[in-house]
Amino acid sequence: MANKQAQGAGRLSNTNTGSQGTVNSKLDLDHMTFGIELEFVVIWPTGCFNRLCLEGMSNAVKALTHLMNKKGIPTESLYSPMHGAPRFSRWNISKDCHSLTDAEYKRLPPGYTEEPVEISSRKLSFADENWQQEVASVLETVNQLRDFGCLVVTNQTCGFHVHIGFGDEFVPLKACKNVFQVATALERCFDQLHTTSRILPGDGASYNKPKHFNAPLSWFHTHAASEVNIEGDPTVFHWLQNIELCNSYDEISSMFQVEVPSIMGPRYVDAHNSVLNFDNCVSSNFSNPAMATGTVEWRQHESTLHFLDIQAWVVLVANVVQFCNTASAKEVFALCANAWNHDFSIFNLMEAIGCTPGHIAYYRTRRSVAHYDGCAGGAVRTRISLEAGEYIGLEALRIQNVVDNFQRNSPFGVNVVSSQKLYSGAQGRRMGFDTFTIWSANTLFDRVVREAAPGRDTMSVAKRLAFCWMSHS
16 A cells, blocks of 8 residues: 555656656746746665766766757756857756755665756747757656656755846846736735645744745745835835836846844845845846846745646746736736635636636646645654664655655645744734735725826825825724
């Protein structure tokens, strides 16, 4: 029974690399481009790559680079740079800083090496329908490492990052502000699609120990709020008002500059530590301003090597950016007005930003599978078998990874952690506040527009004043 349950874990332990099934969008994404970064850990036995006859010391990075190029996927690494190649025209493979968890490391068999790997894609385009097959081919190549006796895992230390852009153009400032507002207001909705390890800012509900690379937006707003002179306790609508006041990419970036105390003295946290950032739009961040890509980076998703998960998340965040690029100030305001409406779910959000019914159904089904795996006894029974010593060697490490992934994906666990976050006051909610209906939000916005002084930025001013009114209600 334990073996059967473990095999079923493939849906959440990232063994499915097929491209069957397509997630589309109601929005026009053809002018948009993107790049992905996938982090994972390869556990390989000594000498397993010898038959590839690689130069120098063999390792997983070299092996993957060799295998991908052999498959016709242009790939470079530190060991085999492609000098003179256009920027972002090649996939790149490198070592990274993620690792096995403590529980996994205890099960690392003698004679095996743990190697953290990151694969970064070339610049991909939604207009090119072959991008899906290309990503699937890369995942199949990673899966090939198993033919060499390797184990490939993702865990809570590994991230899946997505950069969304508009070709060679920067994501417009207005779109960036709208993305920042939607992601801030509806943080709890986005949380529903992620593992328990990607929701809280640090250990437990502590707000003094932010996670290094995926602290929530509410963490940054909470810390920045103490430095903003506003009346009353800061709420999410104060935060949205502050975002609207930003007049440059640099001003947006400054909202992520936070100093936190630590036993080693002040520690500085910036946008690279956030679930979402706009740093690639800030030319001053680069010694050569031309290196700025003008993209929005999404960093919340735990890593996965499951093609459909990758496809679904890429299209979702692209939809968010495109909606925020084309929507009116009133439409963005009405969407953000659902911040305290807990009847408004991630599925309502997806529908509002142009996701297709099939896309929404994928995430509904995924939650059902996660509920079965994590809550219906599968993970518990498998863990009992693991602790009883029914699995040994590399298989024990694999099963440890599987059951841990089960539990982090459990919707029950996600709801518990989300509740901790909510009732800690971390999401800028004032308890007892009556939620806005769409009608009341639209009525408020129309009233503010009528009363606002006409000018070039009337809609932006109206949105800011409407958020201001809501923050004091």
